[in-house]
Amino acid sequence: MTAASEASRRHEVVVGTGSGLATSDMVLNIGPQHPSTHGVLRLRLVLDGELVVSAEPIIGYMHRGAEKLFEVRDYRQIIVLANRHDWLSAFSNELGVVLAVERLMGIEVPERAVWLRTALAELNRVLNHLMFLGSYPLEIGAITPVFYAFRERETLQAVMEEVSGGRMHYMFNRVGGLKEEVPAGWTRRAREAIDLVRRRLPDLDNLIRRNDIFLARTVGVGVLSAADAAAYGASGPVARASGLDFDLRRDEPYLAYGSLDVPVVTRTAGDCHSRFSCLLDQAYVSLDLAAQCLDRVDGLRGPVNVRLPKVVKAPEGHTYAWTENPLGINGYYLVSHGEKTPWRLKLRTASYANVQALATLLPGCLVPDLIAILGSMLFVVGDIDK
Amino acid sequence: MSGVPGSGLAKGLAVTLRTMTRRSTTRQYPDVEPDLPPRSRGVIALLEENCTVCMLCARECPDWCIYIDSHKEEVVVPGAARPRQRNVLDRFAIDFSLCMYCGICIEACPFDALFWSPEFEYAEYDIRELLHEKGRLGEWMPTVPAPPAHDPNGEPAKEEATAAKKAAQ
Numbered sequence: 382m383t384a385a386s387e388a389s390r391r392h393e394v395v396v397g398t399g400s401g402l403a404t405s406d407m408v409l410n411i412g413p414q415h416p417s418t419h420g421v422l423r424l425r426l427v428l429d430g431e432l433v434v435s436a437e438p439i440i441g442y443m444h445r446g447a448e449k450l451f452e453v454r455d456y457r458q459i460i461v462l463a464n465r466h467d468w469l470s471a472f473s474n475e476l477g478v479v480l481a482v483e484r485l486m487g488i489e490v491p492e493r494a495v496w497l498r499t500a501l502a503e504l505n506r507v508l509n510h511l512m513f514l515g516s517y518p519l520e521i522g523a524i525t526p527v528f529y530a531f532r533e534r535e536t537l538q539a540v541m542e543e544v545s546g547g548r549m550h551y552m553f554n555r556v557g558g559l560k561e562e563v564p565a566g567w568t569r570r571a572r573e574a575i576d577l578v579r580r581r582l583p584d585l586d587n588l589i590r591r592n593d594i595f596l597a598r599t600v601g602v603g604v605l606s607a608a609d610a611a612a613y614g615a616s617g618p619v620a621r622a623s624g625l626d627f628d629l630r631r632d633e634p635y636l637a638y639g640s641l642d643v644p645v646v647t648r649t650a651g652d653c654h655s656r657f658s659c660l661l662d663q664a665y666v667s668l669d670l671a672a673q674c675l676d677r678v679d680g681l682r683g684p685v686n687v688r689l690p691k692v693v694k695a696p697e698g699h700t701y702a703w704t705e706n707p708l709g710i711n712g713y714y715l716v717s718h719g720e721k722t723p724w725r726l727k728l729r730t731a732s733y734a735n736v737q738a739l740a741t742l743l744p745g746c747l748v749p750d751l752i753a754i755l756g757s758m759l760f761v762v763g764d765i766d767k
Numbered sequence: 768m769s770g771v772p773g774s775g776l777a778k779g780l781a782v783t784l785r786t787m788t789r790r791s792t793t794r795q796y797p798d799v800e801p802d803l804p805p806r807s808r809g810v811i812a813l814l815e816e817n818c819t820v821c822m823l824c825a826r827e828c829p830d831w832c833i834y835i836d837s838h839k840e841e842v843v844v845p846g847a848a849r850p851r852q853r854n855v856l857d858r859f860a861i862d863f864s865l866c867m868y869c870g871i872c873i874e875a876c877p878f879d880a881l882f883w884s885p886e887f888e889y890a891e892y893d894i895r896e897l898l899h900e901k902g903r904l905g906e907w908m909p910t911v912p913a914p915p916a917h918d919p920n921g922e923p924a925k926e927e928a929t930a931a932k933k934a935a936q
Contacts, residue, residue: 458829461869493921525783532792539804543915546806546883552869560874562922564806564915588782591775684922 406434411751413442419516420762422736426743426751433751436743438736443766451726456482456556456693459726463713464550466730467764469512471547472505473706475554478726480635481702481715482556485695493678494558494685499637500571500674501541501553502704503667507578508537509707510618510664513759517657518589520756521598529585533578540571556693558686568675575675579668590658599653603742603754606651613741614734617709619759622659623651629705637677641670653757660759694721706731708759728767732760805912807885808868810899811861812907817880820854824872824881832865833872834858859901864894882911 412423421442427434447466451459456478463478464471476498483490490498515530538548544563545553553560589595605615610623620627628645630638646662648655695717703712709731716725735758742754794801803809820837836858841850861872873881884907891897917923923931 454829457871457874458827458869461829461867461871525779529782535792542807543804544806546804546808546870547868550868562917562924564804565918567918584782584786588779592779593773593775596775679920682920 419756419760422760422762422765424739424743424751424755426748428748431747431749433743433746433748436740436751438739440733440736440762440765443762445763445767447767448726448728451723451728453722455721456695456723459723460552460554461550464552465763466728466767467706467708467711467732467761468549469509469761470505470707470711471550472501472541472553473704473711475551476502476636477702477704477706477711477713479554479556480704481700481713481726482693482695484700484702485698485715485717486556486693488557488687490558491684491687493681493683495637496674496677496681497559497563497685498554499641500671500678501544501551502636503671503674504537504541504571504575505551506667506707507664507671508534508541510660510667511537513660513756514585514589514657514664517756518595521595521753523589523592523595526585526589529581529588533581533585536574536578540567540574543567543570555686555689557689558684560686562685568679572672572675575668575672579665582664582668586661590661596654598750598753599657599757601650602653602750603746603757604650604652605738605742609738609741610651613738615709615738616734617706617731617759618646618659618663619656619709619735619738619757621646622648622656624649629703629710633703635702635704637674641673643670653753656757656759692721694719695723703729708732708761708764709735730764730767732762732764733767736760736765803885803887805885805915806883807887808870808883809885809887810863810883810889810907810910811866811873811904812882812884812911813859813861813901813904814880814882814908815856815859815901815905817878818856818859819878819880820856821877823875823877827871827875829869829871830865830867832862834860834862856901859904860898861904862898863889864897882908884908884910885912886910 407428409426409428410423411426413421423439423442425437425439447462450462454462459478460475463474467474511530511534515527518526541551542548544567545551545560547553605619605623607624610620610625616627624647626645626647628643629635630643631645644666646659646666648659695715697717697719699714699716701712701714703710710729711731712729714725714727714729715723718724739755739758742758743751746754820835822835825831825833825835835856837854837856840853840855842853843850870883873883886907914924922928
């Protein structure tokens, strides 16, 4: 890494000195304000004509100090903040926090709440995937799929809004369970929405997955080897598209995943197209899982939360709770000194690790491929910078 | 890989063609109001009479966007030895330019003075106008919908359970 940055610094000196036929490398900054970077990611590229010689992701433009803020918020207020680092997987983010606190406090969550949480986490995963399934083709020039993706998102979002009141930041998890019981008839309406989306998702599939132009832009582009994916700590669909068969829902089950059969979608090619199709197949799987969870919820009676002490204090100790978020492994390392705020809450986010792999993926590709690769690496800038 | 070249395109165009024959999903928003569920977190309404100035909401707010001022008043109760002290609310304001719409204040309120309303049309040209004083917060009260009934498999709402207990006595 340091050698590469030194090399690029050397290149910077000679920018613009090329004369005649002699060419020199150019240093190009993509971002922080660039539509293809989904926010404020900055890439420092060294270009030889159209060819990327080296690339360095520069992050931190959206750093909000979430970890530091966690230290001065009580456990209910932390959920508000944890919601927001990856704004596309808010439910899963909340989940990690409450799982960590519940483990430290030794709280047994009612079964009904566990199954409801699993169902909502899977719905959240579908919502997240639909966003990328729509925006990724958009970035490489296919405008239509995003409308289909958002039609499905809207259907599922109505379900999430009915239960939690929020469309992105659900704020529905609490330490010990969920905020409140679901409205009467909600499970039926949720199942109807899932069926509708499952019926209409092939539209999106037919529209783009085998589209010849899309294939030309993505097949064989940005190949991430399994070894590289593992070395950079990439996880989620990005790693699974490279053949890393690792999914916490199956390998270290939390919530009710232990009693569910979770099919793990993997690919071996590791290129942009396999990442996209991993995502698409995962959306189908998650819809099935969510429907199964809802069936179980209907068979369970009882509360969805436990009575908590007036001031929630995690006892002294530490724990690491990791969950399979839509974009990959999201972990919270909670250290408590027995106060009502954590002493430290370290955040391990999926996007941060995924985006690091860009430094090996981009060199050797062309500038137009860069957009295809960037979009397929599945990151949310807020999740990188925290 | 796909067999015939262009078959992927044809498949996609078939989807487009089929969609063309269906009704569009466009919502005519400003003309037709969206149908929002009762739990929708649009704006916070204040029922001033219920507020006892306990300050719990202001303290629990993760970004301290609630401003409360009050003074104490003496109320002479006939028959009592000493006049009673009572908190009187002077100012209750929520700064919606800071609010994160988490709902903790509503959850924290022990006297049911704060409610969610699904109303959302209060955008302003000037950010300072988003500071809603108690008059404006009170105006949202009529828009607060009744909470949805709970799933019969779960537990009834706390309010329902206490009301049933009172009725039984």
